[in-house]
Amino acid sequence: MINIIWLKTFCTLADIGHFTRTAEILFMTQSGVSQQIKKLEQQLSTPLLIREGKSFILTDAGLQLYQEGQSLVTANERLGQQLRQDDAFEGRIRLSTPGSIGLNLYPFLLDLQQQHPQLIMTHAFAPNKSIERDVRLRHVDLGIMTQPSSCDDVLCEAIGQEALVLVTHSSIQKIDWDLLLQLGFISHPDGNHHCNTLLSRNFPQFEHVSQFTEKGFSNQISLILEPVSRGFGFSVLPMYAAKAFAAQHKICIHILSVAVNETLYLCRHTQVSQSQRIKFISERIKRFLAIN
CATH class of the missing domain: 3.40.190.10 (Periplasmic binding protein-like II)
Structure with a gap:
């Protein structure tokens, strides 16, 4: 792999055409520029310059490296700028x-x-x-x-916290245990966990979600309350999900006496x-x- 620092020095020298001026631009010594060029030639196992006193010309390999190396140096510098850039809004x-x-x-x-x-x-x-x-x-x-x-x-x-709520069809305004058994449960991927968490704190009769007949299941968060809105059963969801349901007039969100929140x-x-x-x-x- 070509050393990008040596390559930049070489391309700058090819651009400027003068060792002393190249050293000034790169904040190096002239001998430092010469050493990097020699190291690059050794790494590539080919001469890149033909020196004629204080001047030089590029060999065929040097010309090819200069033509193709400039894009590598530019891309490397652009990548460095992008990595250093830390914009809060981009x-x-x-x-x-x-x-x-x-x-x-x-x-x-x-x-x-x-x-x-x-x-x-x-x-x-x-x-x-x-x-x-x-x-x-x-x-x-x-x-x-x-x-x-x-x-x-x-x-x-x-x-923050998110409340768990029980949701039924809009026609049901008051909840009791017998009614929940009658309605049945509309489940979802977190349904058992949410049901256990909320109902165990509010109903002494509750032991496990299997006490309810499962009346439906959906793994799409926006559709879980669709069967509830049609009166097929009740469900337990986080408040954000309940409030996001499009047909709010078709459901009733019940805040039970013992509040349960998820952190x-x-x-x-x-x-x-x-x-x-x-x-x-x-x-x-x-x-x-x-x-x-």
Whole structure:
């Protein structure tokens, strides 16, 4: 592999045509320029210059290297500038969240992209385990989880809470145990966990979600409440998901006597230094969740 520093020195010398002037431009000594040219010739096993006193001409190999090497030097310098550039309002943001918070958060992220068009928002819905894995493997820059990570490579910060709610058809305004048994349960990927968490705190009769007849299942967060809105059963969801359902007039969101909240954790890789744009997005997410 060609040493890019020696190549830059050679291309500058070929441009200027003078050792002393090249040394001044590169803040080197003349002997330093000569040494780098000799090292480059040794590395390539071919002469690049034909020296004639204090002047020189390029060999055929030197001319070819000069013609093609300039683009390599330019590309290297451009890459360095891009890597050093750390603009809070430019670049790609890769974020993964549970479906419920994502329904609420993604439009807000798109608002930020409209304000700062050089930001590119990449958002995915995923369960906790997948989010944890993607943060650990650096497939995403940030994740939001509803439980802290057990992985040493994933740093979690509690940034808010999300209430769990019971949802029925709009015709049902009051809930009791017998009615829940009669309605049956509309399940989803986190349905058992949410149901166990909320109902165990509010109904002494509750032992397990299997006490209810399962009346349906959906793994699409925006469609879980569709069968509920048609009176097929009840479901338990985070508040964000319930409020995001399009036909709000067809459902009733019940706040039970014992409130149950899931803590939301903002997660990132412990070993990765945060760029300015990641810091910017992190702070805006925290502020957004604090008021929503």
